[in-house]
Amino acid sequence: MNRALPEMLHCLNMPGNVASGGGTADISVLERQRARMKWQQDQHFLIGNHELNVFSAQQLHQLQGSVSNDPGFAEYVTRALKPDPGMESGWPDVGKFGGDDHLGYGACGYGNVSGIEMNYEAIARTVSCPPTVAAAISEAAVTETKGKESILPEKLNSAAGRESFKKRKADKNHNLKVVAEEDVKDKRIKGCAEEGDSKITEQNSSSKANISNNNNRETSTDTSTKENSKVTEVQKPDYIHVRARRGQATDSHSLAERVRREKISERMKYLQDLVPGCNKITGKAGMLDEIINYVQSLQRQVEFLSMKLAAVNPRLDFNIENIFTKEIFPACASTYPTIEVSSEMANPAYFQLSPLQQVVSCCGLEMGINPPDMALKRTTSAPVSIPETFLDSSCFNQIQATSTWDSELQNLYSMEFQQGRSTTFPSQTFTGSIEGGNLKMEM
């Protein structure tokens, strides 16, 4: 990898026409700058966004002279600009830099501004290496519709890129030869093009295609530009093309593994949102720990609450809610004067209730409907006082809530029962004939 740097530079310079004389001097300056930048990146990775921004801004200005317009590259960048919402904050600043090529670097640099860690990480790594930048951005463009997934290829790309960066760090002090070997150069360019070509979806049967592509590195450089322009093709939703990244194995197993891992990490992100306190943890094992704790705590809560409910209700009858709702309803009863509650009036009343009360009133209603059945069954053992209390309140609830809950209850309760209920209610007044109504219902 000793010749990595100049080849990367050549990779960029190839598509355009660079004055050869000026080119040589610039290249050596460039590569020194790149090496420095990389070294600084490695050192300052954790320090902050703005430092890298400043640094990359410097880089951009310095690279101004030597870098020619790469139309294909600019193409990726413009496409990348649109979809990624996370980077929108950074994009307005890009306009400061003139020219399309600057746009690319500016994009990379200002990608750091976005709050997304992974974007930052990925693009920080890729600033120093235009081909991988192209790869990252093209990947972002291609996977735009997948939302979070677009971050992952960059991240993984950066993971691969990191390995090569570390190797190039050692080259910092070397005075690199300008003349690069043709075949090695071609390999690099081909590698760039292929990295830029990843389209990620479902199957891994195209791993064979990947392997054959990897074997084609000896082809001429002309195809590289063509491939670069093909990057942003619309991907077929049927199956996945997964390219082997540089420095990784190319057999189908590891490719499948990689796709699987990406899918899993995407899902883990949703879990992060769901489980409280998971935002700071990034490792898979830590996340799993939190998830397990959360699920266990929820299950324990269910156990505890069911125990509590069992302790509170000696007979599992839950009629006590009716009394509770009776306490609530007087407050609401004042809001509407008549007993015959139309559905329109009942609805605002229920909106006033808190969710708890709503829930309770709902169950109170259901209790109200079922107790007649239970009363029938309990003829022998039921004391007189209890039916009175619950029927009292149940009728109360029913008067309040009939019209609103009718539609909901239809699927739960038999039709005949409802008909029986509806016939009794219109005739009832609030105080007087409730007992009469109760007796009717008991029958």
Next chain:
Amino acid sequence: MHSPSQLKRDFLKQWLKGLQMCNYPKKEMSILERKKAIKLSADVAMASTRNATSCWSLALIANASKDGNNKCLVEHLLGQESERLKMASTFQLAILNKKLRSKKIIKKSCSVRRVKKLAPRMVLASSVAKRLAKNRTQLLKSLVPGGESMDEFSLIKETLDYIVSLRVQVDVMRCLANASDLLNCKGVHG
């Protein structure tokens, strides 16, 4: 996906229905029996709200139906859905078991081929990490109903679903418990 309040209402309805059903056969139940009944109806109600769209709910229903005592309760609670759900659950379980078995066979046959060529230290680190993750996945599988027969990817999706449902369950139960508490207090004082 339903709104949470809609989910809560559905769950509550089913649950209370189940509780009433529990109450019919016996008049007197010990506290533990009551607790079991409450929990069971809650679980089955939760599973039924999912309407056989998720694996864990089917597994839960299947487990509940296995026990003879609970079977009739489950059937009553689910109503006409019960047959369909049971069929779906047994079918799915069979498929998953098959998948699991075939995966194990493949793993055993392939394990010899793949040899890692990393440095010893890296191997150690990665294998430790893998072991940790593996332990935790096993634990998670034991927590989520029906999790044993799932691969890791669908396990996470099921966990997501299960967590949402558990939350709804806890919320509703807590409301009911609070209401009962308040009623008891009022009953004592008034």
